[in-house]
Amino acid sequence: MPVQQFGELISDPQKLTRHLIKVILTSFGLAVLAMYFFDQSLSGYFGLPEVTARYRATARILTDIGLSEYYFILALLTWAAAKWVAPRVSALRPYPQKIDFFRRWGLNFFVALLLSGVITHLIKFSVGRQRPHKTPDFDPYVFTPFTTHWHWHSFSSGHSQVIFTVATMMSIAFPKMRWFWIPFAALICLTRVVVHDHFLSDIIFGACVGYVGSLLAMTWMRVKTENGLY
DSSP states (O other), X not given: OOHHHHHHHHHOHHHHHHHHHHHHHHHHHHHHHHHHHTXXXXXXXXXXXXXXXXXXXXXXXXXXXXXXXXXXXXXXXXXXXXXXXXXXXXXXTTOHHHHHHHHHHHHHHHHHHHHHHHHHHHHHHHHOBOOGGGSTTOOTTOBOOSOOOGGGOOSSOHHHHHHHHHHHHHHHHOGGGHHHHHHHHHHHHHHHHHTTSSOHHHHHHHHHHHHHHHHHHHHHHHHHHHTTOO
């Protein structure tokens, strides 16, 4: 999505609502299709000895790129640097709009990670889907709702939510590289299937939560700005 469209979406409640409904319904539909047609077979494919030997070690390294703590730190450091450090650097003083942009972006990024993370964990707790590695045949239809054990927190994928929050916010900060962020995020999501921590349907809806949570967070922060609270 072109960057200017983000601004148009979050400033128009009706347009934003229609867009979010479309994204959520499409993602949920794709997740359901994946559950019935691809989840078990794809997990089974990545369980083959020759495939495991080829991809698993690399996927295990790459999958940690989706850990949220890296990006919480990045968001806070960006906000702090733009708020306190950059205004004191003489070479940056001629660019007050850029400094203010990254101050707001850093805080928006933090809130987006926090909000989408809360949504993800509520879904995980409510659905209680068993992770693929818990059964030898990768049964995708085992659910134990309202459990706190991480083995039953497969749907939706937290790593996918995080990395798609990152992709959304990076597309806003660095729009010329937006062609890179989504394919990169999709690759990190796929590693969750390779290492058998998630099914395909989990990462599809996790990506949706990351994107939707980012838009909701930006909308909320925009309202706070208009009310003089930010």
